[in-house]
Amino acid sequence: MASDRPTLPPVRLHSDAELARAALASPLLAGAVRLARWAGPETRTGAGGELVDEQLAAAAEALDLTADDDGAARASEAWRIAVDTGLVEVSDPEGDADEATGVTAGESLALLTKGSPADVLAVWLDGFDAVFADATAPVFDDLDDILGEDGEIDIEKLDWDPQAEAEFLEGVLGNLYLLTVTEGGAGDGPVPLPALAASMIVPDDMGEPTDDVLEQVSEAMMRLDDQFRVLEPIGLVEYQPVDEALMAEEGEEPAPPVDDEDVSRYGMVRLTPLGLYGIRARMLEAGVDAPAVGDLSGKGAEALLDGIGHYPSAAARGETELWLAGREPVAAARELLGAARGSDEGSPLRRLHCQQALSLVGAEAEPAVREVLDDAELGGLARVWLAERGAADVPAPPESMIFWLAVDTIAAQLEMAGDLEELQDLIEGLTGRHNGFFDAAWRVDHPSTAEVLEAMGRLHRDKRVAKEARKAAFKARSRTND
16 A cells, blocks of 8 residues: 555645735746836847846846846846746847847736736746756856866866756755655744755764765755755745855855754755745656645545545645535535445545545535445444434444444554554553453454454553454454465
């Protein structure tokens, strides 16, 4: 079953409308839109579509920036996003000319004003791709250092592996995504840059990191500091950079922090809701199983119960609520109960989630639940559900149904692989309430009986009872092998 589980926990995304508003408000895309509206037939561009130097001051002013080097650089970045996302169409230079004039509005500009939220997000994703490429581009202090004898850039002098750089940043963003969406992880809070760098460098089985590994972590931190500064303006992250005061000398890399008190000075990064959307989109494009809450709302009950089998509790509830929305209660309850049947390995967990889903339907589900009171697989579940709601005329279950439900419940909990102490409490509660539990349990006609009894033998904290469970498991195995 483990191979069928999603690679990542489900993410709860904001609505497309909310994400589109955030995309339009991101500084880099907002600046690109302003420049697309500022440009015209007389705008001069270079051979690569970039604004010529003489145009940068006017472009900076159009963005309400000063015409200094910083303003010109920011205007240049915004213009490149406008070109890369199709907000502007740039004329090609004629012949051997280095410059061209003539810029027209691109199709994407109309999409941002008249298109759907999905259209806006598609344009933003193009911008994210362009910024990602920038973040993985080589950095050099002096152009002369990388020029060959012919005056062209010598690729070998760059000491740059574009695939390795892209894979490193993809890995970092993937780890940040996982830390954000995992239950008990960072959630909406920021992640310290040293922890993120260490997640890419320090092996999982390493105890105390060596000096060499710590040096690699420091190098990765500075690399990420530069990259997150590039990624922040597109709205992907909120980033608190490394405190420059930590650099004793220019160019020196800071050592990783040694305590929690000063960790924020080493950089803190948080994925925005738009960032979660963007990274998930890249993952899906790469073939990664990255579910989102709501993915199952249009599918059948079996897909729902199988899909949420290993979701965290909050995500499972949210997915179920979306699935139930707009469905007629009795019909939904009947569909859920039908999907919960079966003797396959995943069926106990489906029945557990069916019971939880029925609790969200509420009292309106009662007619459908009463219809399965005599069902061998669902009758116990139905009685529990009715009793929890104080329903009248709930028939007492036969003893065989009680023990079948006990085995089914433990099988579901084992499949969930949840809190060990809670599972032990469940097991000990069942054996404590029923005298001679194992004398009856090994005879239960359930496909997971032997497996459940073996688990009870491992997990029960009373050695005498654990021994009884193991004996019962042996009997169950012998019965099924006959």
